[in-house]
Amino acid sequence: MPFALTPERERTFQELLTRYPTKMALTIPLLQLCQEQHGWISEEVMLFVAERLDLSAAHVKGVVTFYTLFNQHPVGKHQVWVCKTLPCALRGAYDVLHQCEKKLGIKAGETTSNGQITLRTAECLASCATAPMMQVDKEYFEDLTPERVDEILRRLQES
Amino acid sequence: MLKPTEYLTCVYGLPSGHTLPVYEKHAYGYETARRVLTTMTAEQVVAEAKKANIRGRGGAGFPMGIKWSFMRPHPTKPAYLIVNADEGEPGTHKDRTIMERNPHSIVEGCIIGAYAIGAHVGYIYVRDELHLSKARLNEAIAEARAKGYLGPKPFGSSWSIELYVHSGAGAYICGEETSLLNSLEGKRGEPRLKPPFPAQVGAFGCPSTVNNLETMAIVPTAFRLGCEEFSKLSALHNLDDGGVRLYGLNGHVKKPGVHELAVGPTLRELIYDLGGGVLGDRELFAIIPGGSSTPVLRPTDTLSAPDPGSKLHAWHGKCVLDVPLGVDTMRASGTMLGTCCVTVLAQGTDPVMAMLNLMQFYHHESCGQCTPCREGSGWLDRTVQKIFDGRGTMQDIDALHEIAGNVMGNTICAFGDGMAMPALGFVKKFRKELEAYVRGDTKKENARLTVT
Numbered sequence: 001m002p003f004a005l006t007p008e009r010e011r012t013f014q015e016l017l018t019r020y021p022t023k024m025a026l027t028i029p030l031l032q033l034c035q036e037q038h039g040w041i042s043e044e045v046m047l048f049v050a051e052r053l054d055l056s057a058a059h060v061k062g063v064v065t066f067y068t069l070f071n072q073h074p075v076g077k078h079q080v081w082v083c084k085t086l087p088c089a090l091r092g093a094y095d096v097l098h099q100c101e102k103k104l105g106i107k108a109g110e111t112t113s114n115g116q117i118t119l120r121t122a123e124c125l126a127s128c129a130t131a132p133m134m135q136v137d138k139e140y141f142e143d144l145t146p147e148r149v150d151e152i153l154r155r156l157q158e159s
Numbered sequence: 160m161l162k163p164t165e166y167l168t169c170v171y172g173l174p175s176g177h178t179l180p181v182y183e184k185h186a187y188g189y190e191t192a193r194r195v196l197t198t199m200t201a202e203q204v205v206a207e208a209k210k211a212n213i214r215g216r217g218g219a220g221f222p223m224g225i226k227w228s229f230m231r232p233h234p235t236k237p238a239y240l241i242v243n244a245d246e247g248e249p250g251t252h253k254d255r256t257i258m259e260r261n262p263h264s265i266v267e268g269c270i271i272g273a274y275a276i277g278a279h280v281g282y283i284y285v286r287d288e289l290h291l292s293k294a295r296l297n298e299a300i301a302e303a304r305a306k307g308y309l310g311p312k313p314f315g316s317s318w319s320i321e322l323y324v325h326s327g328a329g330a331y332i333c334g335e336e337t338s339l340l341n342s343l344e345g346k347r348g349e350p351r352l353k354p355p356f357p358a359q360v361g362a363f364g365c366p367s368t369v370n371n372l373e374t375m376a377i378v379p380t381a382f383r384l385g386c387e388e389f390s391k392l393s394a395l396h397n398l399d400d401g402g403v404r405l406y407g408l409n410g411h412v413k414k415p416g417v418h419e420l421a422v423g424p425t426l427r428e429l430i431y432d433l434g435g436g437v438l439g440d441r442e443l444f445a446i447i448p449g450g451s452s453t454p455v456l457r458p459t460d461t462l463s464a465p466d467p468g469s470k471l472h473a474w475h476g477k478c479v480l481d482v483p484l485g486v487d488t489m490r491a492s493g494t495m496l497g498t499c500c501v502t503v504l505a506q507g508t509d510p511v512m513a514m515l516n517l518m519q520f521y522h523h524e525s526c527g528q529c530t531p532c533r534e535g536s537g538w539l540d541r542t543v544q545k546i547f548d549g550r551g552t553m554q555d556i557d558a559l560h561e562i563a564g565n566v567m568g569n570t571i572c573a574f575g576d577g578m579a580m581p582a583l584g585f586v587k588k589f590r591k592e593l594e595a596y597v598r599g600d601t602k603k604e605n606a607r608l609t610v611t
Contacts, residue, residue, distance in 0.1 A: 021237075028328050029326065053345075068329030127252060128250050129407060
């Protein structure tokens with residue numbers, strides 16, 4: 001089925017169009033709107049973006065495959081990112097990751113069998129002074145302790 | 160010397176500190192932009208800005224005023240101000256605090272900057288993960304626009320200014336300025352060859368200035384104090400490294416955090432006076448002075464400036480912990496100042512494991528455009544992994560040196576150097592530890608990055 005934006009997102013898109021001198025500049029913002037709605041970037045989404053911005057599908061696919069945060073496959077309803085780069089690793093990020101893997105019963109990169117949670121590792125999320133940290137969807141959780149990690153995951157599983 | 164200041168951080172702890180009423184009450188909100196736009200010409204602003212000696216806060220340390228002066232009015236094309244808030248250098252966590260807690264300083268700085276370089280439109284490129292930062296910036300822009308500080312005639316002047324937040328999509332490389340421009344234009348974030356420089360051909364083929372976010376945020380303060388006075392706050396004013404900036408502390412220190420200080424504190428002051436010392440009162444093992452791309456230092460390293468004519472000669476032979484942190488002093492110490500966010504490693508940290516962590520990062524983030532970087536990043540990662548796993552040979556250690564050496568200077572952008580320099584730094588400073596893995600004296604089962 002062809003993809004289309006909800007009326008509200010369509011309005012956002014129209015407003016964004018006024019901000020840039022070219023349509024191509026909307027590639028990332030429009031893909032983000034689409035992903036917010038659809039959860040991932042399917043082939044239909046890429047064709048939709050290409051058509052709305054007068055771009056080739058190849059250009060859009062090139063952009064999608066370049067950036068880490070575009071999901072090229074369906075993912076869980078919630079995204080859990082554990083930062084594993086050095087400053088966090090010095091403060092126990094590997095332990096946080098292992099705790100998440102154990103509690104969720106999946107490895108980094110996998111999604112729980114009920115499709116609710118995808119666990120991923122992230123490269124530095126600019127939270128080094130409050131390490132270790134994890135990001136759940138759009139929210140940062142910092143200065144983590146094993147107790148807090150348990151609490152965060154428990155709430156997420158219950159939601 | 161440690162000289163704490165509060166020009167940017169004065170609203171950090173206040174309730175609703177990120178809002179316009181607090182900015183106006185406690186931080187001279189928009190008074191400076193008003194004065195600049197209504198009493199100075201763009202040329203005067205650029206001339207004044209040069210006196211501030213603001214070295215770019217993104218890591219390269221290029222003087223902001225000089226960068227602004229590269230902008231020339233184009234007969235047909237508009238100019239753009241681009242603000243780089245793609246904060247992603249491992250160990251760097253300063254820009255986020257400004258966006259979250261004092262976003263109006265950025266908006267005000269952008270008004271002054273856009274006016275100076277002749278831009279009517281500015282884009283603040285923020286990495287996607289920083290959702291709170293983007294929300295706070297958008298809020299601040301809306302507040303400023305409602306007051307008429309942005310839009311058609313700010314402060315009754317004739318210079319219209321619009322400011323937009325543009326979100327990245329998860330790519331460290333987009334912190335490189337030309338890659339950021341490609342990303343803003345809706346392309347893959349692959350760096351461009353320079354020249355042409357952004358001041359000639361920048362965003363959308365038009366003259367553009369790309370400044371780091373902290374650089375822009377401190378602009379109102381510099382102009383309020385008078386740019387020369389601002390520069391003189393720094394202990395390194397005579398090295399053209401002026402003013403105040405944010406210093407970050409992370410890793411194995413007792414009190415990690417972000418502090419605003421006059422330029423020129425020493426690492427010892429940062430780690431022991433502000434950071435409360437090393438975790439568990441352990442010995443200091445190593446320091447990464449300004450983000451992972453700046454080569455690692457040992458506490459025994461010294462500054463080298465043997466030429467008596469050098470302005471740095473006074474510190475020649477001095478322990479790197481006791482040298483004022485500045486762009487030039489760190490360069491003479493065999494590393495770089497970078498983003499001024501210091502990562503501390505305590506005794507007991509495994510340096511090979513730390514190196515592996517960083518090489519995994521660069522391998523993941525290499526954009527793949529240039530062969531030396533694309534192949535070299537994977538090769539470095541795999542070779543350190545091999546050594547760490549106990550399968551390495553002495554030749555592998557030399558290979559690390561050779562691979563990194565072959566990346567250096569052979570790529571379009573600075574990412575290659577930013578990966579090769581720390582790799583070479585680790586091989587040089589921790590060769591004994593690498594050899595211990597090869598001989599089997601150290602085993603990865605016992606390796607730790609955490610200390611208690």
